[in-house]
Amino acid sequence: MGWFGKKENKEEPAPVKKKSWTERLKSGLGKTSEKLTSGIAEVLIKKRLDDETLEELEDVLIMSDMGVEVASQVVDRIRRQKFEKDIDDVAIKAVIADEITEILTPVSQSLTCSHTPEVIVMCGVNGSGKTTTIGKLAQRYQLEGKKVVVGACDTFRAAAVEQLEVWAERVGALFVSGEPGADAASVAYKAVETAQEQKADIVLLDTAGRLENKQNLMEELEKIIRVVQKLDKDAPHERIIVLDATTGQNANQQVQVFLKYAQLTGMVVTKLDGTAKGGVVVSLAKQFKLPIYAVGVGETVDDLDHFDAKIFAKNLVDQ
Numbered sequence: 001m002g003w004f005g006k007k008e009n010k011e012e013p014a015p016v017k018k019k020s021w022t023e024r025l026k027s028g029l030g031k032t033s034e035k036l037t038s039g040i041a042e043v044l045i046k047k048r049l050d051d052e053t054l055e056e057l058e059d060v061l062i063m064s065d066m067g068v069e070v071a072s073q074v075v076d077r078i079r080r081q082k083f084e085k086d087i088d089d090v091a092i093k094a095v096i097a098d099e100i101t102e103i104l105t106p107v108s109q110s111l112t113c114s115h116t117p118e119v120i121v122m123c124g125v126n127g128s129g130k131t132t133t134i135g136k137l138a139q140r141y142q143l144e145g146k147k148v149v150v151g152a153c154d155t156f157r158a159a160a161v162e163q164l165e166v167w168a169e170r171v172g173a174l175f176v177s178g179e180p181g182a183d184a185a186s187v188a189y190k191a192v193e194t195a196q197e198q199k200a201d202i203v204l205l206d207t208a209g210r211l212e213n214k215q216n217l218m219e220e221l222e223k224i225i226r227v228v229q230k231l232d233k234d235a236p237h238e239r240i241i242v243l244d245a246t247t248g249q250n251a252n253q254q255v256q257v258f259l260k261y262a263q264l265t266g267m268v269v270t271k272l273d274g275t276a277k278g279g280v281v282v283s284l285a286k287q288f289k290l291p292i293y294a295v296g297v298g299e300t301v302d303d304l305d306h307f308d309a310k311i312f313a314k315n316l317v318d319q
Contacts, residue, residue, distance in 0.1 A: 028297025032278030067283035104309035126209035129270035135167030151191025
């Protein structure tokens with residue numbers, strides 16, 4: 001099966017002893033699960049689930065960036081279990097994993113393509129891993145036999161354009177860019193127009209990494225969306241925010257702002273391998289209920305993959 005739940009037309013030879021996605025995810029979530037499980041073990045030393053212990057457990061969950069609402073919900077479920085006096089961390093982790101799975105399951109969705117071309121706008125703040133994520137998506141789509149156009153709408157940073165061009169050449173995608181400092185919306189228009197002319201399947205638009213407090217840049221994002229609608233009134237079909245997990249609860253604020261300007265349809269969470277704040281994925285799911293299409297645990301194309309609620313929950317608590 002392919003990354004998006006479809007059979008791939010091409011198969012890459014697997015290197016000897018290549019780690020599976022589950023193994024890479026487990027390794028990537030190592031810092032978060034270590035922090036979480038050690039905190040749980042420390043709280044359960046006295047082997048009693050009294051009100052004080054439950055409050056301490058709630059603090060442990062909050063400190064792993066799951067947020068107050070999720071932490072409270074998980075602890076409520078533990079309270080209702082009516083455990084025996086001699087409780088261990090294995091049983092508690094199982095309950096936590098089950099509750100997290102229930103929270104994450106509704107947002108665990110595949111990124112499917114129902115239009116030709118499917119126009120996908122990728123947005124997010126500087127340093128979130130947006131351009132790299134676009135490159136990985138392009139490669140995945142190409143492996144599924146789809147024709148991809150990549151539009152470099154980040155005209156402010158020459159390095160971003162060059163990085164995207166390298167990815168496009170590497171995976172065999174069509175590349176569309178403008179002059180340095182060109183109007184980003186005009187590049188987006190050109191990319192979609194090229195895709196229509198070339199009968200491409202996918203258009204991936206890289207937008208400038210913008211801080212949520214930059215009003216002019218947020219308005220530019222709105223303009224990109226308006227302009228592509230001149231070519232396809234239903235476009236863009238996906239508006240995905242790429243979030244850096246190392247920012248923790250700040251990711252929630254980013255989603256809140258981008259929802260206002262871009263009417264987001266989904267999320268991708270990257271850099272889970274470099275943080276002890278992986279619980280933010282649960283917080284994001286609970287607060288926004290937006291699809292989480294993929295999570296990333298490294299730099300290679302194999303380190304970004306479909307988001308599976310149960311597998312993620314189990315590895316988050318080291319089950």
